[in-house]
Amino acid sequence: MTVACHHQAHVTAITPGxxxxxxxxxxxxxxxxxxxxxxxxxxxxxxxxxxGQTAFALPNEKGKTETLLGNFVADACLSxxxxxxxxxxxxxxxxxxxxxxxxxxxxxxxxxxxGNVFELMPFDNEIVVxxxxxxKMWDLVKFAAASGGVPIAGMNIGMxxxxxxxxxxxxxxxxxxxxxxxxMTSDYLANGGDKMxxxxxxxxxxxxxYLIRNAILDTFSEALNAGRLISPVIDGRMHYEK
Numbered sequence: 491m492t493v494a495c496h497h498q499a500h501v502t503a504i505t506p507g508x509x510x511x512x513x514x515x516x517x518x519x520x521x522x523x524x525x526x527x528x529x530x531x532x533x534x535x536x537x538x539x540x541x542g543q544t545a546f547a548l549p550n551e552k553g554k555t556e557t558l559l560g561n562f563v564a565d566a567c568l569s570x571x572x573x574x575x576x577x578x579x580x581x582x583x584x585x586x587x588x589x590x591x592x593x594x595x596x597x598x599x600x601x602x603x604x605g606n607v608f609e610l611m612p613f614d615n616e617i618v619v620x621x622x623x624x625x626k627m628w629d630l631v632k633f634a635a636a637s638g639g640v641p642i643a644g645m646n647i648g649m650x651x652x653x654x655x656x657x658x659x660x661x662x663x664x665x666x667x668x669x670x671x672x673x674m675t676s677d678y679l680a681n682g683g684d685k686m687x688x689x690x691x692x693x694x695x696x697x698x699x700y701l702i703r704n705a706i707l708d709t710f711s712e713a714l715n716a717g718r719l720i721s722p723v724i725d726g727r728m729h730y731e732k
Contacts, residue, residue, distance in 0.1 A: 537605035542710025545721035548597040550610075552590060553638070555649070555728045559597065560641030562722040563611075563706060564588055568643040570705035571617040571674045574698045583619045583674035584661045585644035587630060589684045592676065592702075593641070602710060602720075611703040615676040620692035624667035629688035631655045631665065639728050648731040656731040676702055 548559040568586040575583065595609040622630070634640050635649045648656035658665040670693060675686075677697070682690040713720055 537603060537608065539604050540601045540714075541604050541607060541707055542602050542714045543719050544597055544599055544602055545719040547599040548720075548722070550593055550596040555639035555730065556724050556726070557639075557641075558722045558724065559593060559610075560588070560590065560639075561643070561724070561727070562597075562709075562720065563593060563702070564641040564643035565722065566705045566709040567617055567702055568674055570708050571619075571698060571700060574617070574700040575619055575674075575696065577619070577696055581672065583644075583672040585671065586642065586674040587634065587679070587686075588641040588676065588702075589679060589686075590640060591684060592678070604707070607703060607706050607710070611706060613678075613702075615678055615702045617674060617698045617700050617702055617705065618677050618680045619696045619698065620673050620675065620680050620689050621670055621694040621696075622673055622689070622692045624665075624669050624671070626688045626692070627660075627669075627671045627673070628655075628665070628667060630673065630686075631658050633686065633688065634728065642727055646727050646729075648729060650731060 546558075548562060549557070550559055551557045564586045567588065568583065571586065572582040592613070592615065593610060594612055595606070597606055597610060631645075631647060632655055634642060634647055635655045636653050638649075638653060644661060646657075646659040648658065650656050660671065673689065675689060676683075678684070679686045680689050680692075680695060710720065
């Protein structure tokens, strides 16, 4: 019979201290570096790959009715999202709404890397489509107007000076409260995130299995293969009426 001996460790002393972490202090650890170096090299090669090009910088701006970045991402989601949306009725989503807080970084002028896109959209948010009543769609419009501006695509919202809706066009047609509408958005917002409770409990919710980040990457890839620069415009999709 073999008897194993087990030695229990006991803490005999605690010596407090700290390690300063900042770019100006060397944190060299040859053993750790040797372990991580191959992984860092592989990750850098992926993240530093150029996925597309912009004609000019797309800054992450706040407090504006429209931004180049917001228009670009909303348009990318609506276009690529519909390409990956296969509903039983065959009808695409008419509009897209996102939130400014979901866009976390700017995009540079010129070459854009995969890492730039991950910084812009670090979350694995899935694109979903919610079918809503005319009343809930109007709640969406009122929310967008009251916010003073959120990323949207597929609709044009005129705002009065008091931030209430004025003229509203969806797919180029006047808003109709008797119709139902298909709204493309993120899974987070579809579940009422960022105070968008009007998207909860829709007539129907369809998941696409397609990430917002992939919509951005695929839009860049398509443009790059066609030799085009990404060049969104401010087109008045959200504006104050005179």
